Amino acid sequence: METGTAQILDGKATAAAIKAELTERVAVLKAKGVVPGLGTILVGSDPGSTWYVGGKHKDCTEVGITSIRRDLPEDTSQDELLAVIRELNGNSECTGYIVQLPLPKHINQDVILEAMDPEKDADGLHPMNLGRLVANVSGPMTSPLPCTPKGCVELLTRHGISLKGKRVLVVGRGVTIGRPVGLLLTRKDVNATVILAHTGTVDLAAELRQADVVIAAAGVPHMIKAADLKPGAIVLDVGVSRVDDGNGKAVVTGDVDPAAAGVAAWISPNPGGVGPMTRAMLLANVVETAERQAGLA
Numbered sequence: 001m002e003t004g005t006a007q008i009l010d011g012k013a014t015a016a017a018i019k020a021e022l023t024e025r026v027a028v029l030k031a032k033g034v035v036p037g038l039g040t041i042l043v044g045s046d047p048g049s050t051w052y053v054g055g056k057h058k059d060c061t062e063v064g065i066t067s068i069r070r071d072l073p074e075d076t077s078q079d080e081l082l083a084v085i086r087e088l089n090g091n092s093e094c095t096g097y098i099v100q101l102p103l104p105k106h107i108n109q110d111v112i113l114e115a116m117d118p119e120k121d122a123d124g125l126h127p128m129n130l131g132r133l134v135a136n137v138s139g140p141m142t143s144p145l146p147c148t149p150k151g152c153v154e155l156l157t158r159h160g161i162s163l164k165g166k167r168v169l170v171v172g173r174g175v176t177i178g179r180p181v182g183l184l185l186t187r188k189d190v191n192a193t194v195i196l197a198h199t200g201t202v203d204l205a206a207e208l209r210q211a212d213v214v215i216a217a218a219g220v221p222h223m224i225k226a227a228d229l230k231p232g233a234i235v236l237d238v239g240v241s242r243v244d245d246g247n248g249k250a251v252v253t254g255d256v257d258p259a260a261a262g263v264a265a266w267i268s269p270n271p272g273g274v275g276p277m278t279r280a281m282l283l284a285n286v287v288e289t290a291e292r293q294a295g296l297a
């Protein structure tokens, strides 16, 4: 098998270019007296979630968006969290906000997401906004899209890759990635044919062999091997796991074995692929919402 041929879907460089564009759009908004503000709610002190939230605030500073942080202890009750949600729903400095996921097990994620003001949902995960994605097959989207699915499409588009007529296999049916990415890719502006595989899929190997594009979002380290792929496939490695590097240090690992680069035509590295795009798309959602609120979009 030939090795090392895949071209890289460089999320880091693409996200940097998007952030530069957003910085200009934020300046236009501010000149019109509109100050976009992102709120974050973090419950607990999981190191990954703490790092992601810190990154969101750093990104906001970089592009000129105000940010508001609500960090709560692990034992915060569902009612206490709902009170913070109500506070941000009514906070005029916060034009959009997110609740960092996953939440501790004693809190019902569905109840929390549903309590958010859908017009302030910067993650596109409120059931109203997910419903808008289900309902809207071809018109312009005027509600926020979940950040990782939106980042996948943007990463491909900015590398000149069209999914029209392509057979896309999504591995993973989670609410933040797998399910919404399937909806996004089957809209008429993308026109892909999507197969959504999950733990109940009987013959994943057969599906992988036929897929022109694989979006791996299962969260199982290196589950997709080079030999599983159709030669020339486009591979987006979205899964994030932290594994021991053998010296007691936790390192980020994707769902795709790095040797897959020898078979794929395009591959997103992990880290450095879809992760930075997720961060950039959150900023894009905040800016787009502020532009709509100001009648500029």
Ligand SMILES: Nc1nc2c(c(=O)[nH]1)N[C@@H](CN(C=O)c1ccc(C(=O)N[C@@H](CCC(=O)O)C(=O)O)cc1)CN2
Residues within 6 Å of the ligand: 048, 051, 052, 098, 099, 100, 101, 102, 123, 147, 148, 176, 240, 252, 270, 271, 272, 273, 274, 275, 276, 277, 278, 279
């Ligand atoms: N409310 C939300 N919660 C979660 C989301 C989300 O979109 N909204 N997605 C993930 C976490 N996440 C953002 O919140 C996120 C994940 C990964 C990255 C990223 O840039 N990863 C780096 C590697 C980082 C590392 O070393 O740990 C990369 O891929 O290069 C950014 C954001 C779950 N929760």
